[in-house]
Amino acid sequence: MSVCLGDVRLDNPVIPASGCFGYGYGMSEFYDINILGSISFKGTTREARYGNPLPRVAECSAGMINSVGLQNPGIDAVIAEELPKMRAVFHKPIIANISGFSIDEYVECCEKITGQEQVEIIELNVSCPNVHGGGMSFGTSAESVAEVVRAVKRVVTKPLYVKLTPNVTDIVSIAKAAEEAGADGLCLINTMLGMRINTATRKPVIANVMGGFSGAAVFPVAVRMVHQVSKACSVPVIGCGGVESAGDVIEMMMAGATAVEVGAANLRNPYACKEIIEALPAEMERLKIEKLSDIIGIV
Amino acid sequence: MYKRNIYKVRTNRPLSAKTMLMVLEGDTQYLTAPGQFVNVAVEGKFLRRPISVCDYDAESITLLYDIVGEGTKAMSLLGEGAELDLLTGLGNGFDADVECHRPMLLGGGIGCAPLYNLAKVWLQRGVRPVVILGFNSKADVVMEEEFKGLGAEVYVATVDGSHGTKGFVTDVIRNEHIGGDYFYACGPMPMLRALCSGVECDGELSLDERMACGFGVCMCCSVQTKSGAKRICKEGPVFKKEDLIWK
Numbered sequence: 001m002s003v004c005l006g007d008v009r010l011d012n013p014v015i016p017a018s019g020c021f022g023y024g025y026g027m028s029e030f031y032d033i034n035i036l037g038s039i040s041f042k043g044t045t046r047e048a049r050y051g052n053p054l055p056r057v058a059e060c061s062a063g064m065i066n067s068v069g070l071q072n073p074g075i076d077a078v079i080a081e082e083l084p085k086m087r088a089v090f091h092k093p094i095i096a097n098i099s100g101f102s103i104d105e106y107v108e109c110c111e112k113i114t115g116q117e118q119v120e121i122i123e124l125n126v127s128c129p130n131v132h133g134g135g136m137s138f139g140t141s142a143e144s145v146a147e148v149v150r151a152v153k154r155v156v157t158k159p160l161y162v163k164l165t166p167n168v169t170d171i172v173s174i175a176k177a178a179e180e181a182g183a184d185g186l187c188l189i190n191t192m193l194g195m196r197i198n199t200a201t202r203k204p205v206i207a208n209v210m211g212g213f214s215g216a217a218v219f220p221v222a223v224r225m226v227h228q229v230s231k232a233c234s235v236p237v238i239g240c241g242g243v244e245s246a247g248d249v250i251e252m253m254m255a256g257a258t259a260v261e262v263g264a265a266n267l268r269n270p271y272a273c274k275e276i277i278e279a280l281p282a283e284m285e286r287l288k289i290e291k292l293s294d295i296i297g298i299v
Numbered sequence: 300m301y302k303r304n305i306y307k308v309r310t311n312r313p314l315s316a317k318t319m320l321m322v323l324e325g326d327t328q329y330l331t332a333p334g335q336f337v338n339v340a341v342e343g344k345f346l347r348r349p350i351s352v353c354d355y356d357a358e359s360i361t362l363l364y365d366i367v368g369e370g371t372k373a374m375s376l377l378g379e380g381a382e383l384d385l386l387t388g389l390g391n392g393f394d395a396d397v398e399c400h401r402p403m404l405l406g407g408g409i410g411c412a413p414l415y416n417l418a419k420v421w422l423q424r425g426v427r428p429v430v431i432l433g434f435n436s437k438a439d440v441v442m443e444e445e446f447k448g449l450g451a452e453v454y455v456a457t458v459d460g461s462h463g464t465k466g467f468v469t470d471v472i473r474n475e476h477i478g479g480d481y482f483y484a485c486g487p488m489p490m491l492r493a494l495c496s497g498v499e500c501d502g503e504l505s506l507d508e509r510m511a512c513g514f515g516v517c518m519c520c521s522v523q524t525k526s527g528a529k530r531i532c533k534e535g536p537v538f539k540k541e542d543l544i545w546k
Contacts, residue, residue: 022516029300050528055509057519059346071518215345267512268347
């Protein structure tokens with residue numbers, strides 16, 4: 001079941017997605033999280049952030065919308081407090097998910113996290129609004145993605161993966177821009193922009209009006225984008241979006257993913273990743289797959 | 300500790316037009332305090348439904364819930380013997396070890412639910428709590444007889460005056476000169492806000508908020524407190540009065 005994201009070997013391709021697993025240690029009350037391939041920790045910014053007003057969540061058919069707003073304790077507290085707690089219970093490679101609202105912020109956070117023991121991959125969340133760029137998300141323009149990747153690449157010593165937003169007209173051009181700017185890998189997709197309205201109160205369900213739509217409903221979009229991007233780029237791709245089962249993991253890998261992140265499924269079923277990993281061998285046997293690495297991008 | 304387990308419905312019956320009482324059989328070892336909650340997986344719904352534990356013993360959990368949407372409607376249709384997937388042992392629960400002589404248990408609407416086991420705990424310790432329940436109207440009143448049956452001193456207020464004191468829980472405290480020296484509250488936000496500004500003694504309040512996971516990883520239910528941002532599902536749902544910030 002092992003896979004290699006560049007030089008980083010994972011025992012299996014299953015990774016809880018950022019924002020759906022905290023910093024890992026809280027989940028170890030449910031099961032031994034060392035069965036996971038890796039963990040992508042909660043999106044971390046330079047300063048501590050409280051995030052958006054409540055309510056931050058709305059339910060949909062086969063999914064949910066969230067607008068948490070990157071609540072996190074800030075990079076220094078993550079390094080001083082969260083990472084030691086995470087390392088105490090988790091002994092596999094850690095993916096550090098870093099967010100920012102300016103290039104300086106990304107650079108500063110990545111500079112601090114890159115030397116941290118057990119952090120094997122840095123995952124850059126480029127879906128945040130760029131405060132110096134009129135509030136438009138870094139990830140919606142090839143130029144700004146390239147700019148932030150180039151700046152961060154100068155300071156990191158660990159492989160840099162860029163987590164792409166699907167809220168764009170051409171994901172391939174943005175993926176290629178990230179690759180050409182030096183990204184060592186790509187992760188997609190982040191959440192899709194969505195909205196729900198409470199028809200009784202005639203108000204949006206979420207205080208921030210819109211939020212990120214995730215869950216099983218977005219799986220076909222994620223498979224399509226992973227397929228397109230992995231055909232156009234040569235760096236490894238981590239597939240993410242609506243994965244709920246071992247069958248979904250295999251489908252995502254056939255589309256071109258080397259590893260697979262599981263997000264919203266953890267929130268309904270805290271054992272989702274464990275159940276997927278345990279179900280993989282039987283699913284591989286059923287589909288006559290000898291090694292998972294054999295099926296990456298075969299479609 | 301929190302865990303997932305499968306529970307079997309023993310009873311699921313209406314107490315009023317909107318409030319249901321459900322008794323579930325199964326493992327209760329992860330429930331450790333009154334005021335904790337469970338997160339109920341409902342067939343066909345993506346997110347679980349967080350519901351306060353009304354009462355529990357060695358092999359059963361009692362839940363009280365209002366039918367407010369499709370998820371709770373689906374729950375209300377479950378018959379005896381049906382199986383439900385629950386996460387249990389969630390949240391901190393009430394602190395029943397505080398020093399006080401006359402605890403006031405203040406519930407608004409469905410917020411009366413987590414106070415029931417708390418009343419039991421106080422009575423077992425030989426302290427008779429004052430239970431004050433507030434509802435909109437007589438037709439909504441639930442649990443009055445059950446609290447009386449425990450031996451608590453029970454008052455009811457209704458907004459329209461159709462049963463008990465006309466007005467709110469705070470009106471009962473004032474009119475009846477209750478004189479409690481600590482309070483526990485669960486109910487709608489306007490009620491909790493009124494209690495924090497209108498009741499002099501210390502107390503603690505159980506907050507209700509839309510949640511996704513219920514176990515502290517998604518950050519959907521955070522609240523700003525005087526000691527920083529807290530997750531209602533994890534560090535809460537019960538917070539000390541002096542910790543809460545009312546804007």
